[in-house]
Amino acid sequence: MAMLNRRIFGAFALIGAVILVLLAAFGWSAGWLGSRRISGGDVTAALEANGGGAKPGYRRAHAKGLCFTGEFVANGNGSALTTAGALRAVTIPVLGRFSMAGGNPLAGDGRVVFHSMALLLKTPDGQEWRMALDHTPIFPVADVASFVALQRATTPDPKTGKPDPVRMKPFLAAHPEVKAFQDYMAQAILPNSFANATYYSINAFRFTDAHGATRFVRWQFVPDAPLAGLDKQHLDQLPRDALFREMIARTAKGPSRWHLLLVAANPGDVTDKATVAWQGPHRTIDAGTLTIRAVQPEEVGGCRDLNFDPTILPAGIAVSDDPLLAARSKAYSSSFTRRAGEGPHPSAVGQDLAKDKLQ
Numbered sequence: 001m002a003m004l005n006r007r008i009f010g011a012f013a014l015i016g017a018v019i020l021v022l023l024a025a026f027g028w029s030a031g032w033l034g035s036r037r038i039s040g041g042d043v044t045a046a047l048e049a050n051g052g053g054a055k056p057g058y059r060r061a062h063a064k065g066l067c068f069t070g071e072f073v074a075n076g077n078g079s080a081l082t083t084a085g086a087l088r089a090v091t092i093p094v095l096g097r098f099s100m101a102g103g104n105p106l107a108g109d110g111r112v113v114f115h116s117m118a119l120l121l122k123t124p125d126g127q128e129w130r131m132a133l134d135h136t137p138i139f140p141v142a143d144v145a146s147f148v149a150l151q152r153a154t155t156p157d158p159k160t161g162k163p164d165p166v167r168m169k170p171f172l173a174a175h176p177e178v179k180a181f182q183d184y185m186a187q188a189i190l191p192n193s194f195a196n197a198t199y200y201s202i203n204a205f206r207f208t209d210a211h212g213a214t215r216f217v218r219w220q221f222v223p224d225a226p227l228a229g230l231d232k233q234h235l236d237q238l239p240r241d242a243l244f245r246e247m248i249a250r251t252a253k254g255p256s257r258w259h260l261l262l263v264a265a266n267p268g269d270v271t272d273k274a275t276v277a278w279q280g281p282h283r284t285i286d287a288g289t290l291t292i293r294a295v296q297p298e299e300v301g302g303c304r305d306l307n308f309d310p311t312i313l314p315a316g317i318a319v320s321d322d323p324l325l326a327a328r329s330k331a332y333s334s335s336f337t338r339r340a341g342e343g344p345h346p347s348a349v350g351q352d353l354a355k356d357k358l359q
């Protein structure tokens with residue numbers, strides 16, 4: 001009898017141990033144990049709080065946008081670095097979106113960061129290259145925890161409408177890497193048009209050529225239009241939709257063009273930190289010309305219901321070791337799921353234009 005009891009007890013102990021192990025594994029993967037992993041939902045929640053609450057239907061970042069269409073003419077030179085079909089000598093129709101960073105679609109255009117361009121290049125074989133590019137060569141932070149901390153530190157104080165310096169100070173002390181971005185912004189010209197800004201991939205990506213050789217590459221779209229700057233001292237006086245209106249008016253008169261420059265990393269270049277610029281001369285390939293011929297308000301154009309996830313890449317281009325890329329993919333997906341579930345939104349730019357009947 002004692003033996004039977006011991007066996008029964010042993011069996012229960014084993015089952016209990018298995019259940020404990022399973023619970024621990026589940027708890028860890030759910031982020032209940034150890035240092036909690038940051039989900040895409042955590043990031044969108046921080047973005048929503050920073051933007052003064054969710055704006056139903058709109059992107060949780062870069063909420064204010066304008067769709068565009070045109071074409072990318074690849075000259076074939078990019079094939080030296082990648083087998084991607086979009087960089088063979090081909091012409092591909094493009095769909096894209098200009099945007100201003102921030103979660104408030106009705107915010108004014110007098111913002112320092114970021115003026116942005118998102119692009120979809122789809123080759124006839126169905127492969128897609130999605131990109132979301134900013135007008136700065138580097139990013140303020142290098143990982144998702146720092147990104148969330150940055151959102152929290154810069155959430156406007158309801159009393160002043162501005163970030164609270166008391167919260168910024170410890171953030172900046174804990175994140176010395178932000179200084180490179182601040183220094184860049186302090187001296188950089190702030191483009192006075194979407195058409196004369198350079199747009200950067202910022203993150204590095206891994207390109208594979210026809211021989212199977214791989215290299216890290218960052219890229220940028222450099223405008224034909226000469227750079228001219230906004231008055232950074234008086235950004236608050238800029239009419240609310242000034243940059244979007246300028247682009248609409250400019251495009252009505254003629255197309256805008258950019259050259260796609262592929263910049264291959266030198267040995268020793270940092271490829272996993274978007275906070276670090278690549279200094280000095282680099283092998284740079286002009287891979288072709290992007291021409292934007294038409295712009296459309298978001299409810300009319302095809303860009304509103306797209307997720308410009310920068311990890312959707314054609315064969316021949318892959319993500320690098322930069323952890324921001326996976327974090328971006330999760331955050332864009334979370335933002336997309338929320339806004340898609342909330343239903344379509346009217347264009348913020350279109351609302352203003354319709355109201356004022358200026359265009």
Ligand code: HEM
Pocket residue numbers: 043044047058059060061062065097098099116117118132133134139143144147200201202203274306307308324327328331332333335336339
């Ligand atoms: C951890 C870093 C980042 C996070 C968490 C983040 C988050 C987001 C989110 C949630 C969206 C809205 C996505 C949607 O609903 O479709 C967005 C859009 C965008 N992001 Fe980021 N972002 C990050 C870094 C960057 C970087 C480094 C760039 C530029 C190289 C960038 C450029 C853009 C652009 C251009 C858009 C607008 C895309 C569009 O027009 O649909 N982001 N970002």
